[in-house]
Amino acid sequence: MDTIVNLPKTKRGQKTLNKILKAAEELFYEKGYHSTSIIDITNKSNIALGTFYIYFKDKFNLYKYLLLIYSHEIRKAVAEKITESDSRYDKEKIGLYAFLNYMRVNKHVYNILWESLYIDKNIFVDYYESFSLRYIEGLRKSQQTGEVSEVDLTVLSYVLMGISNFIGLKYVMFENAEDVDFEAVVDSVMDILENGMFNK
Amino acid sequence: MDTIVNLPKTKRGQKTLNKILKAAEELFYEKGYHSTSIIDITNKSNIALGTFYIYFKDKFNLYKYLLLIYSHEIRKAVAEKITESDSRYDKEKIGLYAFLNYMRVNKHVYNILWESLYIDKNIFVDYYESFSLRYIEGLRKSQQTGEVSEVDLTVLSYVLMGISNFIGLKYVMFENAEDVDFEAVVDSVMDILENGMFNK
Numbered sequence: 001m002d003t004i005v006n007l008p009k010t011k012r013g014q015k016t017l018n019k020i021l022k023a024a025e026e027l028f029y030e031k032g033y034h035s036t037s038i039i040d041i042t043n044k045s046n047i048a049l050g051t052f053y054i055y056f057k058d059k060f061n062l063y064k065y066l067l068l069i070y071s072h073e074i075r076k077a078v079a080e081k082i083t084e085s086d087s088r089y090d091k092e093k094i095g096l097y098a099f100l101n102y103m104r105v106n107k108h109v110y111n112i113l114w115e116s117l118y119i120d121k122n123i124f125v126d127y128y129e130s131f132s133l134r135y136i137e138g139l140r141k142s143q144q145t146g147e148v149s150e151v152d153l154t155v156l157s158y159v160l161m162g163i164s165n166f167i168g169l170k171y172v173m174f175e176n177a178e179d180v181d182f183e184a185v186v187d188s189v190m191d192i193l194e195n196g197m198f199n200k
Numbered sequence: 201m202d203t204i205v206n207l208p209k210t211k212r213g214q215k216t217l218n219k220i221l222k223a224a225e226e227l228f229y230e231k232g233y234h235s236t237s238i239i240d241i242t243n244k245s246n247i248a249l250g251t252f253y254i255y256f257k258d259k260f261n262l263y264k265y266l267l268l269i270y271s272h273e274i275r276k277a278v279a280e281k282i283t284e285s286d287s288r289y290d291k292e293k294i295g296l297y298a299f300l301n302y303m304r305v306n307k308h309v310y311n312i313l314w315e316s317l318y319i320d321k322n323i324f325v326d327y328y329e330s331f332s333l334r335y336i337e338g339l340r341k342s343q344q345t346g347e348v349s350e351v352d353l354t355v356l357s358y359v360l361m362g363i364s365n366f367i368g369l370k371y372v373m374f375e376n377a378e379d380v381d382f383e384a385v386v387d388s389v390m391d392i393l394e395n396g397m398f399n400k
Binding site: 032034035088089110111114115117118125128129132146147148149151152154155156158159160161162163164165166167169170173174184185188189191192193194195196197198199 | 232234235288289310311314315317318325328329332346347348349351352354355356358359360361362363364365366367369370373374384385388389391392393394395396397398399
């Protein structure tokens with residue numbers, strides 16, 4: 001197979017694949033990628049070793065598939081909440097809130113995603129570069145309508161990704177997320193994005 | 201010993217310690233923390249195994265000492281360029297520029313620092329939490345003089361750290377730093393921090 005995953009054609013197969021993904025996710029999070037073997041994954045998901053290879057050529061492809069899922073899920077979580085007609089301001093606000101909520105219930109994503117820096121740096125670079133390119137597309141439209149000012153959109157996309165990722169680190173990973181008023185945090189960030197950090 | 205490092209009292213000792221640190225840095229960057237043994241480090245730095253233990257109790261303390269050095273160096277690189285009388289605007293601008301320049305010549309720092317997430321998460325959390333607390337102190341002074349607006353300073357500190365870290369990823373790690381016009385990048389970031397991202 002040439003693709004990273006051989007997708008199942010039956011419900012039963014999908015169930016098995018999901019079991020593999022869930023076990024791998026837990027093991028990668030607890031022990032890290034390098035210390036997790038395919039046998040660990042099949043043992044934990046209660047399937048035969050051979051079954052793993054129906055879906056994946058190796059552990060690396062399983063890992064890449066997990067990251068693909070995260071990237072889709074994050075974009076979906078954001079896209080579900082916004083519509084084309086929302087202003088860029090609303091898109092950023094709703095998007096940040098949706099991102100923080102996604103990370104809150106998927107705390108392992110930071111660990112598993114950033115470990116790519118130690119598994120294959122290209123994956124880490126591609127992840128953020130693709131995210132940035134897609135971001136720029138949307139920002140360009142809002143720049144053309146005049147809502148977004150004439151800033152360098154590559155810089156702006158990384159500014160926005162840096163903000164959401166570090167705000168996520170602080171309020172999802174460092175703090176007990178249950179104690180955080182996410183709406184207030186998002187409001188503070190939007191205030192900075194709207195007015196800058198200085199008094200005029 | 202109770203401290204993380206037993207500092208040498210002679211120049212010769214300092215030279216040996218530096219050799220250990222340089223070898224560890226290169227190995228941690230190339231092979232990662234877990235795959236690097238103390239023997240790898242003493243072999244690479246051409247010292248006897250026993251000599252390692254004059255300075256460090258174990259590999260973990262050596263690692264913590266490296267992060268301490270990075271944190272001091274980054275703060276020093278920034279502090280050297282700014283003075284108390286600079287405005288907060290200038291402090292942020294000069295500080296971002298100094299940070300990017302430091303990371304440009306110390307590309308391994310991202311990898312070694314972020315690996316703490318997989319070695320001992322508390323180190324990762326402490327690193328950014330201490331950085332944030334120090335940042336907030338400075339921002340509070342600038343808020344008291346009226347230069348910085350009445351935003352939540354914890355949020356603002358993470359916004360600023362997120363920006364500098366992700367701008368660093370993009371223009372130091374992802375791009376060939378030699379081809380990047382760092383002044384233009386810093387100007388774009390400062391424009392966003394001053395005016396926000398929207399047209400008024």
